[in-house]
Amino acid sequence: MDDLALSLTGVSKTYGNFRAVNNLSFAVKRGTICGFLGPNGAGKTSTVRMILGLSEPTSGEIRVLGGASDKVLDRIGFMPEERGLYRKMTPIDVIVFLAGLKGVPAGVARRRGAEMLEAQGLGPFMNKQIRSLSKGMSQKVQLISCLVHEPELVILDEPFSGLDPVNQQGLEEVIRELARRGATVLFSTHVMQHAERLCEKVVLLAKGQKVFEGTLKEARSAAPRHLDLEGDLAESDLRTLPGIVSVIDLGEAEEGAHLWRCGLEKGRAPNEALKAAFLKGLDVRRFEAREPTLHDAFIVLTGGDARQADATPSEPMRPEHA
Amino acid sequence: MRNTFLIARREYLAFVRTVGFWLSLVTLPLLITGIILVPLLLRQTSPVQTLSVAVLDLTGEGLEGDLRSIIRAKAPPPKAEPQTDGMRKIAASIARPDIVRLVDLPTGLTPAMPRAEAEARIPALLDKTSVGASNILVAYTEAGVLHFDIWSIKSQKNSLAGSIGEELQDLNYYRRARAHGVDAKLAEDLRKAAVVNSLTHREVPSKGAGGGLGNFMGDQGPGVVGFLIGFGTWMTIFSSSMILLGGVIEEKSSKVLEVLLASTSTESLLIGKVLGVAGVLLTVGMIWSGLSLILGSYGLSLAPPGVAAGIKAAFSGLFSPLHLVLLAVYFVCGYLMYGVSFAAIGAFCETQKDAQAIMGPVMMVLMIPMLCMQAALSAPNSPIIQYLSYVPIFTPFLMPLRLLNPLPWWEIVLTLGGMLLVGGFMIMVGRKAFRQGALTGGKLTWGTLFRIATEKPSA
Known part of the structure; x- marks a missing residue:
């Protein structure tokens, strides 16, 4: 059996003169949680639609669960x-209907759907019309509809948008559980914290092109480490320390001290700068070597586009023919 | 196949489970019955108009006696013979003539008075209800020519003239004959000779049996039934296409379409929706046909045996199995052609308002066969109807009109071929447009349609 749940090779998509996705290649192993990250307009939704067979790539090849996506829709x-x-339908009827389209017999879908609705606290609303449910409840029903046929590959486009923190945490748990039972999860998001907590692998897209593919650790290593220094320190002193490339004022600290964030040159350890500071006799009262976050990596890797990250929750739909 | 069935079932149940569906199922036949029966009932229950006529003879020729005789002759017989024939009874109740009643000349009018004075007094007299006359027939001569003026209250305007017009012409004729010294007998013979037309109207034997209605069905039946089928086809295709359009708009606006397209093929989705609505139509058709059959059978059981037999014979002769097959083919092709097109239009619309903007021109085109159908009732094979029926988008509506009359086989082949060709193209473009519309927020333009139609098929 193919070890890969998903592979894209040289995939491009153009709408008229606009190139939404440009020569994109990446692969996701089975049983992996993969974050599909990128700022608005990076081409995430276009890529997801091509993966699902909703639109044809202009060029390139996509293999999903070892074949063409239209042959494996029931497993996605x-x-x-x-x-x-x-x-106007009830949650349980919608779940049974959508599961039916994925080949699940009605009885099985009804039983599974009822169990999942109960587990999500929606048991009492099972037979009420969806229009009477809150937005959060409807999203849970949507998620259950997407999972009730026990898919091997789960694709979630911005799954956390619109959810309150409690439900976000619940969804994270659902995603982990999916991975535990062997499903592959590909989800797009703007919120780096979710990706950081969940993903083993991330694919980063900017302006339709892949700018990174790898593990979280590899992604973080793309961004510089930081050294936070607190004390009666002057910016000019800090800039003379070895390996320091940037200094950001983080504001007043306790007892007249000041907090500074010093960006380290790539590959440089914080010890060197710290040692130099002590040797110079600088008033360092507290220090902390800070590992880069995925957010830092995102900003570095996507350049100017990264400013859009976290600012806007969703990617707009783009017409097939611009 | 499985998904097509599931989508069709969901679509069907979404309509059939609503209260509105059952309400419309019951109210529409009631409405149609009401539209037919209410005018009949109103006519039957409204009082018969009585025309009270006073005669003012200003000619000085002693015509009053003749005029009074003419009006008396229009008065109803003392006791009308009861109608035993059911159909005649209905016809008699629908066509009830006005009652003409002769009354005395109102006070203030005399045959000796000048015409100007009489004309000055009459309006005021007719306004008074106590006078008892609603019409005053004034006879006078001017330069030797006999004239009649009928003064009426507003509500009876033209009623009397329609009732005694011919008799007044007769009166004038005999008066002129007398004035020219023609013998009364000779004048009457000449009149009869002129009236009895030497042109004999010969008809081919009627196709129907069983008397008047049977003959009517035999002669006019193909035209009327063709019109009803054409009109029914138009209504059914149009209303079902609108159901599809509305359903797709609802799915598009509630963002379900993308979920569905990620679960099944465009073909399954589109065919499922079309079949689901077809199922709704079938349900409605079966219920209405069943009701019509029951009510029709009951109606025939009440009709006189000759009439019932005539109606049965006329209907049984109208449709051959080939007719039925062709009607079904035209209907199915039309339904698919318009259903898929309307669904595709719906996929580009987020709201009914969006749809209205697109549907405006479509409706104008769709009205063409509707307008033609009325004209076709009297001339189903007129050249305009004939040529328009060759236009594939009108074929499903206009061919049923023409089909019940003899047609050359090549016309049937031509229309079927054209419809299949253009219908197939519309379905192909509609399928692609549906998918395109479902996944985008774009508007449907001629440019979009052209791109969709000319785009290479996907691998």
């Missing part, structure tokens, strides 16, 4: 960025 679970359910 998909939750779109813009949630959609039949408002």
